[in-house]
Amino acid sequence: MNALLQKIVEDTPGARAAILMGFDGIAIDQYVRPEDADTDIEALAMEFSFRFLELRKASESLDLGEVSDITIKAERGAILVRVLNPEFFVATLLADAGHFGKGRWLLRSTAASIASQL
């Protein structure tokens, strides 16, 4: 599990950390790049987890169905989220948003492996 999160971070240019968390805000596992040891990915993902749940509810109530991916790009970072199942998501924090595509692809390609370990 941790090896998969580490792989996501190491293979995504600009990635600082990745975390597997429940939509209840409880972290299962995380990997933070050693150079970014001060990154509190858990606090960050926890702060967003309830909001992600709200987005999922809105999507379903609007007949768009289950949300699979959420991306948030901000001034000083970007968050890529992959919903694994109704209970868990994986999130990657990027230092900048330049490599969205690769990060999203990596999240998607490892999502099944991570989900299979839940």
Add this chain to the structure above:
Amino acid sequence: MNALLQKIVEDTPGARAAILMGFDGIAIDQYVRPEDADTDIEALAMEFSFRFLELRKASESLDLGEVSDITIKAERGAILVRVLNPEFFVATLLADAGHFGKGRWLLRSTAASIASQL
């Protein structure tokens, strides 16, 4: 204004509608593709507007700074959001998420023109 929204929809493969809305949920203008006349983009964007505001607040409180883009991919559609300024956003609804990249680029490239008309 409407012409810019129309251009976003027409030039984005799979786009059904685009809307300019305030984060208070009040729509300024919208364009719905004639074939998708039953798409209530206003109700959809209104439902999400408050949640987008919550994501922006979380991002700022976590020191990620101002959010510029939000993307939500779901089973039966995708929503691309570009924040124009603290008060307004433009959102595009795609029937499927296959053309994320082009839609995002179009939103970004027309955002300045739209913002200049506010």
